[in-house]
Amino acid sequence: MNPLSVFEAIGHFFYWILYLVNPDFKEEQKIKEIERKEHLQLVSKIEKRKAQESNKKEFEENRLTKINNNEDLLKICLDDPVFCDNNIILKEKIEEEIKNPDRRKIFEEEWKNTFKSINYGCYCRNETNLYIYPKCPIDDISLDQACKLRHDCLKSENKTWVDSDSCKTDFLSFLERIPYSNKTNLETFSNEDVFIFTANKYKALLKIKNKIN
Structure with missing residues (x-):
């Protein structure tokens, strides 16, 4: 038998004897185990946050490179309308790109698809749904x-919900009262965050359409 295995077995034996007969030792071990788990959770959160920050930085750098190279401009804009509305250079590049009728048609279609994809409450959707909520x-x-x-x-x-030039004045006036939010982590969103995120997206899309139209 391996001598180390013998010593380990003896060590475990005395550990459990001490654990069973000494209440203070037992309580101390419980506290250590709690502290160990809390430490592991903290380390995991830190590592997750670092990974998220690294991924975000890489994403933003890649996005900037694409904008500089005039790549995927429409997709970049409509994937993140708030970013697009705040980026003058991107909007100017898109204005230039959609001078081409084919590109304009694609922009119009993708804009409508993005606008229709937003769902909030009973009425903030392409087709109202009065049965989805109690009120x-x-x-x-x-x-x-x-x-x-x-x-x-x-x-x-x-008119239909995606007719951007119709019935927009009062709607946009309401949306303008809600400042753009920098919060983007959907996993931590509260109901208020969802409301702001949705309103921001509507506002950005309408303003982009007004600017680029």
């Missing part, structure tokens, strides 16, 4: 109510 609109003086008013206006003009 519609889900708020009386906020985003879902603003979307309801726009839907009512569009219906009166026989």
Whole structure:
């Protein structure tokens, strides 16, 4: 038998004897185990945050390189409308790109698809859904109510939700009161964050369309 194995077995034997007969030792071991788990959780959180920051930096650098090289401009813009609305150079490049009728057509289609893909509450969606929540609109003086008013206006003009030039004045006026947020981690979003994120996306898309149209 390996001598080390014998010593390990003896060590384990005395450890468990001490653990069973000494209440103070048992409590001390429990505390150490709790501290060990807390330490591991902290290390894991730090490593996860570092990885997220590294990935974010790499993503932003790649995005900037693509903009400088005039690559995927429409996709970059519509994937992150708030970033696009805040980036004058990107918008100017897109304005130049969509002078080509084929590129303009693609931009129009992708803009509509992006606008239609947003869903919030009962009315902030391409087709209203009055059965998804117990109360519609889900708020009386906020985003879902603003979307309801726009839907009512569009219906009166026989227009659709993606008709960006119709019934937008009051809607955009409401959205303008909500500043752009830098918060992007969807995993930590509260209900308020979701509201702000959605309103920001609508606002950015409408402003981009106004600018580039």
